[in-house]
Amino acid sequence: xxxxxxxxxxxxxxxxxxxxxxxxxxxxxxxxxxxxxxxxxxxxxxxxxxxxxxxxxxxxxxxxx
Numbered sequence: 617x618x619x620x621x622x623x624x625x626x627x628x629x630x631x632x633x634x635x636x637x638x639x640x641x642x643x644x645x646x647x648x649x650x651x652x653x654x655x656x657x658x659x660x661x662x663x664x665x666x667x668x669x670x671x672x673x674x675x676x677x678x679x680x681x
Contacts, residue, residue, distance in 0.1 A: 620655045627656030636677055640665065 617625075619639060626632045639657035641648060649660045658677055661670060 620651060623652065623655035623657050634681075636681060638674060638677070 619641075623637050623639070626635055626637060636659075637657045638659045638661070639652040640661045640663060641652070642663045644662040649662070652660045659673055
């Protein structure tokens, strides 16, 4: 199972639907980002990741929960 499949499964089950998913990939391809978000990822980061941005966006995501 790949990350896209994990996102789809988690977001399709009522018990796990509320889990926040942060996807990371070595691919900066916009199509891969869109696929991850469409599968249910709440955030997507392409490596290398700026740790300040990562921290801030994850903090904001968790605050909105």
